[in-house]
Amino acid sequence: MFGELSNVPLRDIWSHEAQDFTPWLATNINRLGKALGLELELTEREAGVGDFSLDVLAKDLGTNHTVIIENQLTQTDHDHLGKLLTYAAGFDASVIIWVSASIRDEHRQALDWLNQRTDETTQIFGVVVDVIRIDESRPAVTFKVVVSPNDWQKGARSRTSSAPASSRGERYKTYFQSLIDCLREEHQFTNARSAQPQNWYTFSSGVTGIGYGANFTSQGKARSELYIDFGDAKENLFVLERLKDIREQIESQFHDDIFWEELEERRACRISLYTDGSIDMSDEDLEEVREWQISNLLRLREVFGPLIAGLVQQARAH
Secondary structure (H helix, E strand, C coil): CCCCEEECCHHHHCCCHHHHHHHHHHHCHHHHHHHHCCCEEEEEEEEEECCEEEEEEEEECCCCEEEEEEECCCECCHHHHHHHHHHHHHCCCCEEEEEECECCHHHHHHHHHHHHHCCCCCEEEEEEEEEEEECCCCCEEEEEEEECCCHHHHHHHHHCCCCCCCHHHHHHHHHHHHHHHHHHHHHCCCCCCCCCCCCEEEEECCCCCEEEEEEECCCCEEEEEEEECCCCHHHHHHHHHHHHCCHHHHHCCCCCCCEEEECCCCCCEEEEEEEECCCCCCHHHHHHHHHHHHHHHHHHHHHHHHHHHHHHHHHHHC
């Protein structure tokens, strides 16, 4: 009745660590992010740090924190641990991820020790990659998180520090925690699990350089948006203008007015919807704002999702 589950040697899938596994991991960074509960977006592969090269440099969209990823197809070793710390310092990383075939007990203890002694903005993960199959089925990749930050301990240290979080920051954190939980559990919109005491949150679109955002403005408005930033103002504007070419078609699919915004001071562009909203509103009113933002984030993905990948290719060719 049941098949036989077996492990596939990693070298049978990726014969070379740098030439095969690292490019695959960079392309499939969302899979790793899902295992960690993070919205990861690739920044650069083989990013230079002095005479060394980090395997994968990324960004956690929800916090905009820098993420470094060092990987190996063998058991962890001291050489890679040293590289991991070097890269963490070189990029001033907040999220540090070590992916390997297995993690030695000594290295697991070292990562746990670092997690215990760093502040709540630093997260260190040890991840084991496995390839499995049932009988002669196609192989499947799994990521098993074996070391992760103890959020409770870090939160406890933060609460006893000399700089407690503001009540306003806590309200933002509570609001966005509910929003991302709903998007993850009910709509499979995000991998994110932990909100931050900030007035915004960004979600992956699956296309590097484009994200979906929910935030509060300083003018008493709540916003849902498609945010465009490839690091190049011309590319950003090209995509915005191509979307404007079918503006009527796009706007007909929304119930609220859409704003097409060139953010010259930020280089980026965005397509936004606004409603009245402030974190100082009553819980009942905030629930209405949350439902509005969720509805429009889902609509943004439905409308723009099929369009953006092709436009990004056109922008880079242009």
